[in-house]
Amino acid sequence: MPDKPSLDGIEAKWVDAWDESGVYHFDRTKSxxxxxxxxxxxxxxxxxxxxxxxxxxxxxxxxxxxxxxxxxxxxxxxxxxxxxxxxxxxxxxxxxxxxxxxxxxxxxxxxxxxxxxxxxxxxxxxxxxxxxxxxxxxxxxxxxxxxxxxxxxxxxxxxxxxxxxxxxxxxQRAFLRNLARGEAYMAEAPTLWDVTFRTAVAQAELEDRERPSAYHRVAFHRHDGTPVHIETTRPELLAACVALVAHPDDERYQDLFDTTVRTPVFGVEVPVKAHRLADPEKGSGIAMICTFGDTTDVTWWRELQLQTRPIIGWDGRIVAEPPAGIDSPQAREAYARLAGATVHTARERMVELLRASGDLVGEPKPITHPVKFYEKGDKPLEIVTTRQWYIRNGGRDEEVRSALLERGRELTWYPGHMRARYENWVEGLNGDWLISRQRFFGVPFPVWYPLDADGNPRYDEPILPEEAALPVDPSSDVPPGYTEEQRGVPGGFMGDPDVMDTWATSxxxxxxxxxxxxxxxxxxxxxxxxxxxxxxxxxxxxxxxxxxxxxxxxxxxxxxxxxxSGWILDPDRKKMSKSKGNVVTPIDLLEKYSSDAIRYWAASGRLGTDTALDEGQMKVGRRLSIKILNASKFALSVAGEDTVPDPAAVTEPLDRAMLAALADVVDDATAAFEGYDHTRALERTERFFWELCDDYLELVKARAYDTESAAGASARAALLIALSALHRLFAPFVPFVADEVWSWWQEGSVHAASWPEVAEFRAAAQDGDPAVLAAASEVLRSVRKVKSEAKLSMRAEVERVVVRGKQVDRARLAEADIASAGRAGAIAFESSDDAELRVDVTLPEAEQ
RNA sequence: GGGCGGUUAGCUCAGUUGGUUAGAGCGCUACCUUGACACGGUAGAGGUCACAGGUUCGAAUCCUGUAUCGCCCA
Missing domain, CATH: 3.40.50.620 (HUPs)
Structure with a gap:
């Protein structure tokens, strides 16, 4: 045991010790x-x-x-x-x-x-x-x-x-099994597409961001020449328009349903359809459906069985070839002005074209609206039709969905209300889980495709490896029955070029x-x-x-x-994120306050609760760590050589009272941990420890030094029993300091020791009543208060203390300890009807 | 628009099934170098429990509504 315990170097010492002893090794002989x-x-x-x-x-x-x-x-x-x-x-x-x-x-x-x-x-x-x-x-x-x-x-x-x-x-194995059971499948379908990364993304990776845009009022034309006005935020998709849509109950458009109108500029005939998702309140109540401007377009396209006229390519630019229906020389000429342009530029040019043809009504009306982004991207997502792999997740299948909701209810959530996040999400799924990504660093799909005589892949006849051959990389490994020379040649094969989304692995x-x-x-x-x-x-x-x-x-x-776990908020209660630039790296804090202190701060945050980065709490953690060192040193130094406590030696009522209170703490902390409430376990332990230091330690200090009497032995035994419990109760929170103090008097690591059993402490406490300690502490506090108000040292002598109230008998059981800790010359107990203790303290003449 | 959570001292938070005078730490102020601890200790000041109703002998706690903040979903 060092003369002056310190936190300096404690991390390095114990990190090495734990590594050498293997105390955290998993024992795989256990069932x-x-x-x-x-x-x-x-x-x-x-x-x-x-x-x-x-x-x-x-x-x-x-x-x-x-x-x-x-x-x-x-x-x-x-x-x-x-x-x-x-x-x-x-x-x-x-x-x-x-x-x-x-x-x-x-x-x-x-x-x-x-x-x-x-x-x-x-x-x-x-x-x-x-x-x-x-x-x-x-x-x-x-x-x-x-x-x-x-x-x-x-x-x-x-x-x-x-x-x-x-x-x-x-x-790969899990994927192959999903595939074999029909839980994974390939489909060519409109896909949310990030044009920067040129990859498909999944619903789970979307986020909405508010972006400025504008409603453009555009005239379509009936056969008799009269206009039909729609409003759109995406005029650049006019060439991709496949229909107009209004709500079936919308009076204004009843006569238009199931007729056709012509698009402006391009003159393409498109049908007018009715669908419940058309919002009569939005714009003119009638909208153009394009392939594809947003996910609602996809729904309409699918449910109304419309044509496909895609115009946006994988690079986010307007494709060179006009879609079917844009046939006239004028239409083709107009389209040529858009081809190759980014969405942004195409919009400007389309607006010019609409102005020139007189089909733009008024000026665009600026608005802001939510736009879907890939969470890691910085350009709006487009929707591009591509061939992708999916895993079923209930997004298209009620049976799977309800089975997964049931799984969510089977799971025990801490805190319980987080289940709502899960249910919300599962109930809101609108498609299966897209797992393929057109990227490079990921797990490849263990799939090859035969090439037909023209060199086109036969996607419906994928070639799969044996499980024993996994993992495979289809871009370098050759499928069964082929040779490397056949890669990419007609009649040969090709590897699936995609990789799985990270989540498909994690x-x-x-x-x-x-x-x-x-x-x-x-x-x-x-x-x-x-x-x-x-x-x-x-x-x-x-x-x-x-x-x-x-x-x-x-x-x-x-x-x-x-x-x-909740979020960490910066001291201004803003969520920490890289983009806000308020991220704090831990290494400086670990060095400044010690690992245990940072852990203390972290453990003070409850599950599911956002917690502010609070250096004050870290300071408290550091102070607690140092206090554990010093209090342990004190208890062990008065114990001397004899560090094996004998519970039978604990005979004094005050000592038994302390142990009874300790037993309650053990009970509470254990129950709290069993319910995943680490914060409560810490809080209870910590409060007991500070009270022990402030009051109990002061009360028994003099007695504990007395090696002659049974009362002295009682105090020392009680101190060691308490110490043994506290070291273990603190071990999950401040593992470094806990193992340090444990090593001063015990064999092995505290982290391999057994969690305190409440029965052990109840037995040692015998008939102990926590109220005895509370009463004695209260008297001591009153004495300290008088001294503090008189601006005296705590060592100052007190002439006389008189204690009154119903509880005096409890305090009286610690009379000698109170007198000693309070430095009271005389102490008297007078029974009275006062529910609370009243303590009168008389200071010597000279000090008043 | 739907859902979830929060609102208690200047700050960060406790507050168990409703029960005396609502607690702790930080910060602040004053004092104390005491034989574990100055990287400390002791004490003090500080609150209309967001607001309005209701239930109850009694509400920070239960109910209804409102405000406000945050998050999730559309």
Missing amino acids: REDVYSIDTPPPTVSGSLHIGHVFSYTHTDTVARFQRMRGKAVFYPMGWDDNGLPTERRVQNYYGVRCDPSIPYDPDFTPPAKPDPKKQIPISRRNFIELCDRLTAEDEKVFESIWRRLGLSVDWRHTYATIDTASRTAA SLSPQIAGGWERDEDLFQRVFPMDLRPQGQDIIRTWLFSTVVRSHFEHATLPWRNTAI
Whole structure:
């Protein structure tokens, strides 16, 4: 035990000690009922680790440590999400390269020493992926060192990355099984499309953003020449118009239904249709349907069985060839003015054309309205018809939807109201889950297609690998029965060029971490897992998709409980995000306040509750840590050599009272943890500890130094018993300082010790009554108050203390301790009817 | 527009099934170097529990409505 305990260097010391002792290693000899398994969120390593991660991962770690101390074998792996677009972007910027799949692999490629992000060097897909692998390996080291320093009790032998071999294998195997069971399918359909990244995106990745726009009033023409006015925010799509639509009950348009009108400028005949989704309040009540301006267009197109006239290409520009129906020389000439233009430019030109033809009525009316964006993109999404892979998720199937809603009800949510987010989302799904992405760094689809005599792929006859061959990369591996020479030639084959969305892999995290079909012995010990901890922002993505996969593959929930952490808000209560530039990186805070102090702050935030970044709380955490060091040092130094407490030696009523109060705390903290209320467990423990330090320690201090009497032995035994409980109660929250003080007097790590059993403390407390401690503390506080008001030292002598009230008998049981702690020459107890204690303190003449 | 959550001291938050005088920490003020702790300790000031009704012997707590903030969905 050091003379002057300190937090300096405590992290380095214990990180190494824990690594060497393997105290957090998962004991895989245990069977499922003795295991507590955690489906840890794999952080995106190409992003920076910020204080919000520290917050939620600390919540999980307190649970892991509690369960471990309760005797469970805790399966607490760590994954890295390195797969996907964020990594691609980081690699592009970091090395100054971009992926061009048409370039052949260069085994000698080295990235430029001084990358110029403005002149990215095109490299092959394989070279690009090698750079992704290289950089993520570096990023993962940084993350791991911060996690270790934060004291996460992860078993570092169980790590995975969402792009590693095991993950690719699992993702491909699960996909093939989905396909075999009809849960995955390919379809050519209108798809939400990001023109910047040139990839399809899923409903779960959308967000609405308010954008300025304008209503353009445009005249269509009946056969008799009279105009029909529509209003549109997307005049550039006029060439893609396939119909007009109004509400079936709209009086104004009854005579138009099932007739045709001509589009302005292009003169295309389009039908006028009735549909309930047309809003009579919006604009003129009649709208043009284009293929495709928004998701409502898709619905109309599908339900009204309209023609298809797509004009927007994969690059977000107007395609060169006019769609069917634009036949006249004038129409073709007008279309030629738009071809090749961006949407923005095309809109300007279309407006000019409409002005010139006299079909634009008045001036465009500026509005702002919500526009759909890919959450990582910065241009509005377009809708492009493409061939994509989907997994069913209930978006088109009532039976699946209600089964998944039922799964949501089976799951225990902490806090419970987060289930509403899940139900909201599932009920609002409007399509299946689109899982293919036209990107490079991801898990490829394990699929090839035969090429017909003209070199066209036969999508309806996909060639699939055997599961034993997984993982495969169809762009370099050859399908069964073919040779590499047949790649891309008529009569040969081609690999599916797409990769899976990141969520299609990370939705299998319980299977990947748990060794599904790779280590079945492990898998049956850990799956379904006990806990899925995660942020509230990814309920619709990660949580939901994991439920979907497990539902299909295992017909069970992937976990029993989910714990949802809130946001971290900056001190001004704004949500932290990179775009706001208010993200705080944790390393400086860890250094400034200590890991335990940061953990204390994090653990003070309840599940599901947004929490402000509060350095004040971190300071409190640091103070608590130091207090634990000092109070432990005191208790152990008065105990001397004899650090094995004998419960039978606790005979004094005050000591028993303290232990009875402690037993209540153990009870409470245990129940709180069992209900995933780590904050309450901490709060109860902490309050007891401070009261112990402020009052009990002061009351028994003199007695505890007395090695002659039984009363002295009672105090020392009680102190050690309390210390033993507190070290363990604090261990999930402040693991560094807890193991430090534990090591001063115990064998082994506190983190391998057993969680305090309430019976142990009730037995030691015997007939102890917490009210005795409360009464004695109150008298002591009154004495201190008088001294403080007289501006005296706490050591100042007091001439006389008189205690009155109904409770005097309780206080009297600690008479000697009160007199000693208060430095009172005389103390008298007078029974009276006062419900509360009244304490009169007389100071010596000289001090008054 | 629908849903969820919040609103308690200057700040950050507790407040268990309704029950005496609504608590804690930070910050602030004053004092104290006491044999664990100055990286400390003791004490003090500080609240119309968002607002309006209602239920009740009794409401921060239950009910209804309103305001306001945040989030999710459309």
